[in-house]
Amino acid sequence: MKKEHDIRIDRTKLHPWLNYKLTLLLKQCAKKGIYLIITQGFRSKAEQDALYAQGRTKKGKIVTNAKGSDYSSQHQWGIAFDIALKYDVDGDGRITDDTYNNKGIKKVAKIAKSKKVGLAWGGDWVSPVDTPHFYLDKWGDTPSKLKKKYGVFNNFKKTWTKEVFGTKKGLNIWNKTRTKVLKKKLPNKTKVNVMYIGKGYAKVEYNGVVGYMKAKYLL
Numbered sequence: 001m002k003k004e005h006d007i008r009i010d011r012t013k014l015h016p017w018l019n020y021k022l023t024l025l026l027k028q029c030a031k032k033g034i035y036l037i038i039t040q041g042f043r044s045k046a047e048q049d050a051l052y053a054q055g056r057t058k059k060g061k062i063v064t065n066a067k068g069s070d071y072s073s074q075h076q077w078g079i080a081f082d083i084a085l086k087y088d089v090d091g092d093g094r095i096t097d098d099t100y101n102n103k104g105i106k107k108v109a110k111i112a113k114s115k116k117v118g119l120a121w122g123g124d125w126v127s128p129v130d131t132p133h134f135y136l137d138k139w140g141d142t143p144s145k146l147k148k149k150y151g152v153f154n155n156f157k158k159t160w161t162k163e164v165f166g167t168k169k170g171l172n173i174w175n176k177t178r179t180k181v182l183k184k185k186l187p188n189k190t191k192v193n194v195m196y197i198g199k200g201y202a203k204v205e206y207n208g209v210v211g212y213m214k215a216k217y218l219l
């Protein structure tokens with residue numbers, strides 16, 4: 001099997017910050033010879049309902065306590081993804097028996113939780129313990145804050161992109177220390193993906209360039 005990650009999700013449906021952190025995770029894992037399958041990302045209400053039915057009205061074992069209509073799964077808000085392993089953890093020359101090898105998943109969790117990546121891990125939950133699950137913890141361990149603030153997913157999703165506006169000559173993307181321009185003068189109406197807004201600056205991604213823009217020129 002080729003040594004590469006297997007991404008089985010639509011990454012555009014992940015929150016831009018999570019998507020960026022996923023890139024960091026994949027990079028850090030590959031450096032250590034760890035390859036991942038990204039099995040689950042965003043889930044629609046229907047997909048969440050189908051999962052909820054598993055072990056209840058359909059066969060299989062129960063894997064979630066979140067009904068689609070509750071919007072209480074982080075997956076329904078685009079702030080979580082699930083992984084499986086695609087590398088030979090136990091050194092027996094095979095990969096397929098290690099898909100959910102606990103030792104391997106713990107290695108990934110250590111990388112994911114490190115400062116370099118900064119994700120939170122479902123394996124740290126008490127109930128249910130969800131070791132393949134990684135998420136953005138900005139809004140806590142559940143989507144209740146998101147539900148309260150945005151009501152429905154689409155209102156939340158609107159905050160993921162912003163447009164450059166009100167500039168005379170366009171807006172730069174800067175590096176972290178604001179000492180270097182990474183992308184020059186993006187004109188008004190340019191759409192950028194917004195990871196978060198800090199003190200006067202927004203962390204953004206535009207065509208693969210990740211950096212900082214003045215928040216007051218983003219609408």
Ligand SMILES: [Zn+2]
Nearest residue numbers: 080081082133
């Ligand atoms: Zn999950």
